[in-house]
Amino acid sequence: MNDTPSPLRLDGDRLFILDQTLLPFAKQEVALETGAQAARAIATMQVRGAPLIGAIGAFGLALALREAADDAALERAVRALGATRPTAVNLAWALHRVGTHVRPLPPAARAAAAWREALAICDEDRAANRRIGELTLQLMQAITPRSDRMNLMTHCNAGWLATTGWGTALAGIYLAHAAGIDLHVWVSETRPRNQGLLTAWELAGAGVPHTVIADNAAGQLMREGEVDAVIIGADRVAANGDVANKVGSYLKALAARDSGLPFWVAAPWSTVDEGCAGGASIPIEARDGEELRLVRGAAGRVRQLGRDSPVANPAFDITPAHLVTALITERGIVDPAQGMPEGVHFANTSERNDPQNLK
Numbered sequence: 001m002n003d004t005p006s007p008l009r010l011d012g013d014r015l016f017i018l019d020q021t022l023l024p025f026a027k028q029e030v031a032l033e034t035g036a037q038a039a040r041a042i043a044t045m046q047v048r049g050a051p052l053i054g055a056i057g058a059f060g061l062a063l064a065l066r067e068a069a070d071d072a073a074l075e076r077a078v079r080a081l082g083a084t085r086p087t088a089v090n091l092a093w094a095l096h097r098v099g100t101h102v103r104p105l106p107p108a109a110r111a112a113a114a115w116r117e118a119l120a121i122c123d124e125d126r127a128a129n130r131r132i133g134e135l136t137l138q139l140m141q142a143i144t145p146r147s148d149r150m151n152l153m154t155h156c157n158a159g160w161l162a163t164t165g166w167g168t169a170l171a172g173i174y175l176a177h178a179a180g181i182d183l184h185v186w187v188s189e190t191r192p193r194n195q196g197l198l199t200a201w202e203l204a205g206a207g208v209p210h211t212v213i214a215d216n217a218a219g220q221l222m223r224e225g226e227v228d229a230v231i232i233g234a235d236r237v238a239a240n241g242d243v244a245n246k247v248g249s250y251l252k253a254l255a256a257r258d259s260g261l262p263f264w265v266a267a268p269w270s271t272v273d274e275g276c277a278g279g280a281s282i283p284i285e286a287r288d289g290e291e292l293r294l295v296r297g298a299a300g301r302v303r304q305l306g307r308d309s310p311v312a313n314p315a316f317d318i319t320p321a322h323l324v325t326a327l328i329t330e331r332g333i334v335d336p337a338q339g340m341p342e343g344v345h346f347a348n349t350s351e352r353n354d355p356q357n358l359k
């Protein structure tokens, strides 16, 4: 599946990542050679995005097992990697999957088996995202744009950079663009880490028309009829359909509902946490206040607030299921308002996504 760019590259048994802390200003690969380096890459957001940190967690475990593979070392590595970022369930999911796969094996066989499992996770992720893209395209084709071109809005970065390929929210946009659909994407900046700039960089690379907006401009654009649908990714979807995603997603969902717009969430099934009852049980990562006190740009980092200025930096928020029009997974399109995942309900998408039917 080489028809999508990817933020990771394998050369034999070596792993290289694109350092996302330098993008969009510089494109630089970094080699990850130890479990500790993989954990650091996840914690510092050199790699980010739920499916990607799951994949790097899996490779990180394989790298750690190359150093030491006895039972105690295995559990230590799982704990260290799992502690890096708490909200995206894909990390815990991938570590659980690889750990369960290698635990019964003799220590000498564990590292290679973990590496193979990590490769399988990547292959499955790209296939899932491609399918999500196809289903998203169907949703797009079922709505009537307000103007000659379809205007979509997205938040954060849920493109190929955030996955092992294709992206989740952006997969359908790439397929629609390739199919000749005239579309334009509003890209919200996504303070404080500015993942919207990564989205703009991706879209520019693919030739998809787009405009970056300040996060606070989103509601007004929706009110003015400049948006036909909002699509985001997810870091964890609870069993009741509540969605954790990058902070600011909830406000967009509220504004979309008030403007009668579809609000779509695109995520692979590895992001669905069937053991989590609802959004209130999802841990919200509180990141370092320096992310707010310093602004990153092409010239480096500039201080806008003193070290002692009190700040709060929750990295994610919860969008309740009733604000989500459709959850697009590789298994199909789920209507979270109907409850999930038990007895997964496949929405009548053309009806649900007609803005007339939302209020």
Ligand code: MRU
Binding pocket: 048, 049, 050, 051, 088, 155, 156, 157, 158, 159, 162, 163, 167, 168, 169, 195, 232, 233, 234, 235, 245, 246, 247, 315
């Ligand atoms: O803090 P980040 O950049 O890792 O957060 C990423 C997001 O919130 C994405 O929207 C989400 O992981 C979906 S990525 C396909």
